[in-house]
Amino acid sequence: MSANNLVSINNLTVEFKTELGSVTALKDVSFDLPRNCITAVVGESGSGKSVTSNSIMRLLPDSAQTSGEIILYPQKSEPISITSLAEKDPRLRSLRGGLVSMVFQEPMTALSPVHRIGDQVAEAVLCHREVSKEAAWSEAASMLEQVGLTDVQQKMRMYPFEFSGGMRQRVIIAMALICHPQLLICDEPTTALDVTIQAEILVLIKSLQQKLQNSVLFITHDLGVVAQVADRVVVMYDGQVLEVGDVKQILKNPQHPYTCHLLASMPGAERRTTKESKQKNWAAGAALGGGTALATAEDGRQVREFVR
Amino acid sequence: MSELNELTPGQLAWLRFRRHKLAMVAGGVLIIFYLFAIFCEFISPYTPDQRNARAINAPPMDIRFFDADGQFHPRPFVYGWELNINEDTWMREYQEDTSTRYDIQFFSRGEPYEFWGLIPTERHLFTVDSESEGYIHWFGTDSLGRDMFSRVLYGARVSLSIGILGVGLTLFLGVLLGGFAGYLGGVFDNVVQRITEVLQSIPTLPLWMALSAALPAAWSPLATYFGITIILSLFGWTTLARQVRGRFLAMREEDFVVAARLVGANDRRIIFRHMLPSFVSHIITTATLAVPAMILGETALSFLGIGLRAPVVSWGVLLQQAQNYQVIVMTPWLLLPGAFIVITVIAFNLLGDGLRDAADPYSSLSKT
Amino acid sequence: MTQLLSVKNLCKSFGDQLIVNSVSFDVNESSTLGIVGESGSGKTTLVRSILRAIDPDSGSVRYNGEAGWQNLHELSAKELLPLRREVQMIFQDPFASLNPRMTVQTILEEPLVIHDLGDKAWRKQRVMEMLEKVQLDPSSAARFPHAFSGGQRQRIGIARALILEPRLVVCDESVSALDVSVQSQILDLLKALQSELGLTYLFVAHDLRVVREFCDEVLVMYSGNVVEQGPVEEVFNSPDHDYTRLLLSAIPSPDPDEKLDPLDRATLNLQLA
Numbered sequence A: 001m002s003a004n005n006l007v008s009i010n011n012l013t014v015e016f017k018t019e020l021g022s023v024t025a026l027k028d029v030s031f032d033l034p035r036n037c038i039t040a041v042v043g044e045s046g047s048g049k050s051v052t053s054n055s056i057m058r059l060l061p062d063s064a065q066t067s068g069e070i071i072l073y074p075q076k077s078e079p080i081s082i083t084s085l086a087e088k089d090p091r092l093r094s095l096r097g098g099l100v101s102m103v104f105q106e107p108m109t110a111l112s113p114v115h116r117i118g119d120q121v122a123e124a125v126l127c128h129r130e131v132s133k134e135a136a137w138s139e140a141a142s143m144l145e146q147v148g149l150t151d152v153q154q155k156m157r158m159y160p161f162e163f164s165g166g167m168r169q170r171v172i173i174a175m176a177l178i179c180h181p182q183l184l185i186c187d188e189p190t191t192a193l194d195v196t197i198q199a200e201i202l203v204l205i206k207s208l209q210q211k212l213q214n215s216v217l218f219i220t221h222d223l224g225v226v227a228q229v230a231d232r233v234v235v236m237y238d239g240q241v242l243e244v245g246d247v248k249q250i251l252k253n254p255q256h257p258y259t260c261h262l263l264a265s266m267p268g269a270e271r272r273t274t275k276e277s278k279q280k281n282w283a284a285g286a287a288l289g290g291g292t293a294l295a296t297a298e299d300g301r302q303v304r305e306f307v308r
Numbered sequence B: 001m002s003e004l005n006e007l008t009p010g011q012l013a014w015l016r017f018r019r020h021k022l023a024m025v026a027g028g029v030l031i032i033f034y035l036f037a038i039f040c041e042f043i044s045p046y047t048p049d050q051r052n053a054r055a056i057n058a059p060p061m062d063i064r065f066f067d068a069d070g071q072f073h074p075r076p077f078v079y080g081w082e083l084n085i086n087e088d089t090w091m092r093e094y095q096e097d098t099s100t101r102y103d104i105q106f107f108s109r110g111e112p113y114e115f116w117g118l119i120p121t122e123r124h125l126f127t128v129d130s131e132s133e134g135y136i137h138w139f140g141t142d143s144l145g146r147d148m149f150s151r152v153l154y155g156a157r158v159s160l161s162i163g164i165l166g167v168g169l170t171l172f173l174g175v176l177l178g179g180f181a182g183y184l185g186g187v188f189d190n191v192v193q194r195i196t197e198v199l200q201s202i203p204t205l206p207l208w209m210a211l212s213a214a215l216p217a218a219w220s221p222l223a224t225y226f227g228i229t230i231i232l233s234l235f236g237w238t239t240l241a242r243q244v245r246g247r248f249l250a251m252r253e254e255d256f257v258v259a260a261r262l263v264g265a266n267d268r269r270i271i272f273r274h275m276l277p278s279f280v281s282h283i284i285t286t287a288t289l290a291v292p293a294m295i296l297g298e299t300a301l302s303f304l305g306i307g308l309r310a311p312v313v314s315w316g317v318l319l320q321q322a323q324n325y326q327v328i329v330m331t332p333w334l335l336l337p338g339a340f341i342v343i344t345v346i347a348f349n350l351l352g353d354g355l356r357d358a359a360d361p362y363s364s365l366s367k368t
Numbered sequence C: 001m002t003q004l005l006s007v008k009n010l011c012k013s014f015g016d017q018l019i020v021n022s023v024s025f026d027v028n029e030s031s032t033l034g035i036v037g038e039s040g041s042g043k044t045t046l047v048r049s050i051l052r053a054i055d056p057d058s059g060s061v062r063y064n065g066e067a068g069w070q071n072l073h074e075l076s077a078k079e080l081l082p083l084r085r086e087v088q089m090i091f092q093d094p095f096a097s098l099n100p101r102m103t104v105q106t107i108l109e110e111p112l113v114i115h116d117l118g119d120k121a122w123r124k125q126r127v128m129e130m131l132e133k134v135q136l137d138p139s140s141a142a143r144f145p146h147a148f149s150g151g152q153r154q155r156i157g158i159a160r161a162l163i164l165e166p167r168l169v170v171c172d173e174s175v176s177a178l179d180v181s182v183q184s185q186i187l188d189l190l191k192a193l194q195s196e197l198g199l200t201y202l203f204v205a206h207d208l209r210v211v212r213e214f215c216d217e218v219l220v221m222y223s224g225n226v227v228e229q230g231p232v233e234e235v236f237n238s239p240d241h242d243y244t245r246l247l248l249s250a251i252p253s254p255d256p257d258e259k260l261d262p263l264d265r266a267t268l269n270l271q272l273a
């Protein structure tokens, strides 16, 4: 029984059946999201991170075939087996809006292009709480301020296409945070933000997490971000979970070769020292006709071998 | 996997379409109807104006293989009618005259006609021997003794083609005007917008009536036919143009359109390759739903006597004869064109459903 | 070194808001200029107006292409076409910038078709090559964009920009959705192309570590203005402007023991000159 876990994912396998044959996006994925904890998911691009989070929200397209189980243990009610909920089950609605909320990877598709920003955020409040329109609007305004927008009253009257990438992203983060979910899923929430605002958002997510004692599933490629916000880390590769562990253990003492490879490919400190040699490599590679890319692709292949 | 990989988007669309059984059936029905319409002179045993004085208001005939004695004949045949006047009601009553069988002959000589007004010939798909006394009226005859089956076929040509032609014109105007208005914006957009507003604010039926009444009665049937088509499509395009414009306006700002512009795509390519395709499913649905609207429009006008007029034969013109109560009671087969209209309309709607799904790459094949 | 691009006093406002305020810079051939800055500071607007995806209010963008120096904003659509082949852009949003109704094959082939290069078989071959270069499975060419992950789509965008073998590539956040391993492979690819073909990059990015590693020069933008400009190492090692200091202090360290502690905005002088 999971007194300590908010969500447990057991043997989740997801296969997309398309007219071009089938693609297995997740193979037997199992991990838990403990209560009151920020879990980061890192891994190769295309390794199934977004598919995992979309499965928790039951947002996969019809072409997806799922097996395995995702169980949510809400604070005050009965456990919900997310994978076996019927499409019309009222619990699914309460799950999507109230218990779990999500910051999507694609900011534009999560916002309606034809409604004002303010209306969209206020709508998110109205959907979950019985408050007046004015109250919802002012709550929306204060949330947008918290995610670092300035001139909020004016910005709330603008349309999404008038916003920069980062501003859209912050609107979505505000919409997700505003209904105080028990589980907050963030799919690359800060990649479109500059580092100063990223820092502010990370602090905001972390402090809200501590205040609400909820759980956060945080997908990112930035290992610096992982180090700063996460308590636990899940490493994924090619639809599988390679390694799960405490943030310090994963970043300082990785067990799996792929994790080592990831840490080694990080731009920054370790590589800066070797920048000169790297540049020589590039030049040499160019002489061979784009050879360096191949050399690193070779690395990738080796990693792949490791995984098998 | 590899096999499926080879499929073109068109083939994939066909795969998706095939899953819609009803749409397949509807498509088949419509193909048959349109084939009938195209080859109506050949398929019909008589010309539409040919009268048979011996069969006025005759009911539909049975095509038989077994004669009155129950004997089987490999070649289908019909019996003629025997006319009796009912002494009490003074009404015509037809009874089958089983004394002579009239064999149905295929590809035989009959009334001479010109196929598509071009090739003179006298072959028909089926007739009864024209030398003999016999006649074949599968759907009965009207009050002048004209063969209903032949008239329904000739009517199909006019009614079905008016649907296609009208919708073609509608689509052309709607997509072109709406598309350029949305894409170019500015003055052009403004002008188109105002025109659509004016056209949309006028109630359709009265205006149709006014315009068709204004068509000179002296016009040839062909000119009237085109006149009516234009009148019908003059109003259809506004809705479509508005939708297309709205979508284009929004899409013009979308990244993938900007991306296409930046690799050097010209306006035509952007409109036809990038913007319209995301609209195809909508256009197809609109078009397939608009065809029956056109057909019904033509029928309505002709039924009211202000659309096409005799000697042109259309389903609406045919139904005009069935306007009174007496017809419905005494000669219900004159309502048969109505049945064809209903079937056509339903078939177009079902087909539209299937096409919409087929044109949408996001409807997956695995869904049942 | 030859100059390739020269931007002078570029201004753009939306409504009464000045978004790009008189930005000027030069870029040398075969070099990489990084553009960093606050979210919403006008980086995308700036690079889009350089490419004429947006019409700027004033200023000039001069480009030294095959046909010599030309002001991009004075060319007619016809004169612009050959330049479109030399200048390419990789978009910030990998979801919105791929036509959802086209297969990857069609998307990648389109630039070749527009510029009338090669026959069908050659183009197909070329698409496969490009996919392989950006580490995607060539068999995925028949799929639609929605069947790809964020990072995979971003690589499709990269392949589209590179397929014409341009001279200048504008990368707007082009590697941000990639895991660090694939990211370094893509950066290696870009670098290799640079040394091989002499490509020039305008590289908009938020990840300062990537900028530091990948760019030669950097331009720091803050609310529509360029506040600092110079060689990467110089700017990163001894920043002049307080906003640059703020940026550098906010880079999250990959060491969980080193807590993130950005400078306090209140203590900084973020006024524009």
Ligand SMILES: Nc1ncnc2c1ncn2[C@@H]1O[C@H](COP(=O)(O)OP(=O)(O)OP(=O)(O)O)[C@@H](O)[C@H]1O
Pocket: A016, A018, A023, A024, A025, A044, A045, A046, A047, A048, A049, A050, A051, A052, A061, A063, A105, C146, C147, C148, C149, C150, C151, C152, C177, C178, C179
């Ligand atoms: N609708 C779909 N149809 C077919 N395949 C899909 C679909 N959605 C995702 N996939 C495949 O599933 C795999 C996992 O995708 P997912 O989006 O979860 O990756 P990710 O880990 O989030 O990557 P990224 O970091 O690049 O966003 C990918 O290989 C992708 O091609």
Ligand SMILES: Nc1ncnc2c1ncn2[C@@H]1O[C@H](COP(=O)(O)OP(=O)(O)OP(=O)(O)O)[C@@H](O)[C@H]1O
Pocket: A161, A162, A163, A164, A165, A166, A167, A192, A193, A194, C014, C015, C019, C038, C039, C040, C041, C042, C043, C044, C045, C046, C092
């Ligand atoms: N079409 C538009 N109409 C009105 N305002 C716009 C429009 N496009 C951009 N803006 C405004 O211009 C400013 C700069 O936007 P831009 O997209 O250039 O920022 P950016 O530096 O690329 O930011 P990010 O890093 O978040 O992508 C923003 O304040 C935005 O609201």
Ligand SMILES: [Mg+2]
Pocket: A049, A050, A051, A105, A187, C149, C150, C151
């Ligand atoms: Mg993803």
Ligand SMILES: [Mg+2]
Pocket: A164, A165, A166, C043, C044, C045, C092, C172
């Ligand atoms: Mg931007």
